[in-house]
Amino acid sequence: MGDNSTATRLSTLDRLLPVWIGLAMATGLALGRMIPSLGAGLTSVQIDGISLPIAAGLLIMMYPVLAKVRYDRLDTVTSDRRLLLSSLLLNWIIGPAVMFVLAWLLLADLPEYRTGLIIVGLARCIAMVIIWNDLACGDREAAAVLVALNSVFQVAMFAVLGWFYLSVLPGWLGLPQSSIEISPSQIGKSVAIFLGIPLALGYLSRRVGERTRGRDWYEHKFLPRIGPWALYGLLLTIVILFALQGDRITHEPLDVLRISIPLLAYFAIMWGGGYALGAALGLGYARTTTLAFTAAGNNFELAIAVAVATWGATSGQALAGVVGPLIEVPVLVGLVYASLALQSRFSAPTRPSVLFVCVHNAGRSQMAAALLSHLAGDRIEVRSAGTEPADQINPGAVAAMAEIGIDLTGATPKVLTADTVQTSDVVITMGCGDSCPHFPGVIYRDWKLDDPAGQPIDAVRGIRDDIAARVHALVDELLPSVASPQATAPAPRLAR
Structure with missing residues (x-):
């Protein structure tokens, strides 16, 4: 693969992403400046306090990305305690504390803006971070799991x-106190709309699409069709957000500048801290990137809603909430490219180890191991074994694999041992799951496949092709971002 192959595959949307975002920001500001009543009109179109234009933009933006998530591999994230605990630490202990300190240090003389920024720091991101992470x-x-975890918290x-950061802690420090009016049910409603829907x-798209048309159609036909809509939703959301306070922002540039300074410091500290922590823990590029962006992003919809409900739409607290995403959007777009530039600095992850297990280790598991070795090369350690190994490989399996150029004549059935299971990352059983010992930290999957023993060659071909489709999906799962040695860091992939 040549250096230019990635660029040539990118759509115009991908290649010109910063241009489209810049135009969306300028369009929103221009509309808000030319039509002062536009902001009030947009906020008036709502149901039970939820702005419909913002909700529409966010839903359009998030759906394609969440449709790409492979929900059958979420267990590989939930079992990673380092990632989950690091995210909780960054989001719910360090993040609010950092924003509290920055707000008091840099906006001590502007109490409304200071309070608004503290609220922004408390509202952890559950929406737009999905986009930045994907780009x-x-x-x-990992992003889906961490966003869901943030939602619960x-x-x-x-x-x-x-209550703690606006009333209790300032009281302990002898500082002015404040309060907010928000209930868990109101927050739950925001989470249900902006993340739940x-x-x-x-989830339903993937389940129904794969069941009715297969994973290959879903990932190579359906997802490319809906992919660009994520960017359309992002651009629509940016236009609306910038239009909401365009008039005020252009009339109060110094206030916007004062609010921007602690925000810039906050994004730098949280993103950089997330990256440093992920790298120190050895999470690898993909999960370190997810940790950093979930730590740096904020739920601006919730922060703005709380500020408007408590102090009014024209309050300084509301302006601080609106300035949040205005600064976040261009900064985090820049951090997307910073992340991609850092990708080459991450050492190659340890090879994952996959063990295929069937009863006789003479047919299904041998075909799967041979196919995975053929597709992944030395990037995955491949093993196979049987609970009751046969004396030789099934001749039908040998013949079926020879038809696609893979030679099984030198393979021999092996007996399954506990040590082989314990030292594997992924164990895939094929009709003998109850006989396979279980160890903590090992991922187990069971593939329902017919036994080729005694089957005619046409039936064995069908089993071989079923295994091949599953192995292709497994390679995509275990090696999602592997590039050729000559490839440069990939460009953002949102609209592909």
């Missing part, structure tokens, strides 16, 4: 942390 080639499945802890649609 930076982060781990989609947001419902449970936002009001509590708001696109998450449910993305």
Whole structure:
């Protein structure tokens, strides 16, 4: 693959991403400046406090990305305690504390803006971070899990942390105190709309699409068709956000500048801290990127809603909430490219080890191991074994694999041992799952496949092709961002 192959495959949307985002920001500001009543009109179109234009943009933006998530591999994320605990630490302990310190240090003389920024720091990101993570080639499945985790903590802890950082902690420090009016049910409603709806649609799309048309059609036909809509939704959301306070922003540039300074420092500290922590823990590029962006992003929809409900739409707190995404959008777009530039600095991850197990290790597991070795080369350690190994490889399996150029004549059945299972990352059983010992940290899958023993060659071909499709998906899962040695860092992949 040549250096230019990635660029030539990119759509115009991908190649000119910063241009489109810049135009969307300028369009929103121009509309807000030329039509002062536009902001009030946009916020008036709502149901129970939820702005419909913003909701529409976010739903359009998030659905294609969440439809790309492979929900059958979320267990590889939930079992990574280092990632989950690091995310909780960054999002719910360090992030709010950092914003509190920055707000008081840099906006001590502007109490409304200071309070608004503290609220922004408490509202952890559950929406737009999905986009930034995808653009930076982060781990989609990890992003889905961390965003869901943030959502649960947001419902449970936002009001509590708001009370602590606006009332309790300032009281301890002898500083002016404030308060907010927000209930867990209001936060839950925001989470259900901005995350729950696109998450449910993305999950159902994958389940129904793969069941009715297969994974190959879903990933190579359906996803490319809906992919560009994520960018369309992002651009629509940016236009709306910038239009909401375009008039005020252009009339109060110094206030916007004062609010921007602590925000810039916050994004730099949280993103850089997330990257440093992920690299120190050895999470690899994809999950380190996800950790950094989930730490740096904020739920601006919730922050703005809380500020408007408590202090009014024209308050300084509301302006601080609106300035949040205005600064976040261009900064995090820049950090997307910074992430991609850092990708080459990450050492290659340890080769994953896959063990295929069937009863006799003479047919299914041997075909799967040979196919995985053929497709992945030395990038994956491939093993196979049987609970009751046969004396020789099934002749039908040998013949079927020879038809596609893979030679099984030198393979021999091997007995399954506990040590082989324990030292594998992924164990795939084929009709003998109950006989396979289980160890913590090992991922287990069971592939329902017919036994080729005694089957005619046409039936064995069908089993071989079924295994091949599953192995292709396994390679995509275990090696999602592997490029050729000559390839440069990939460009953002949102609209592909």
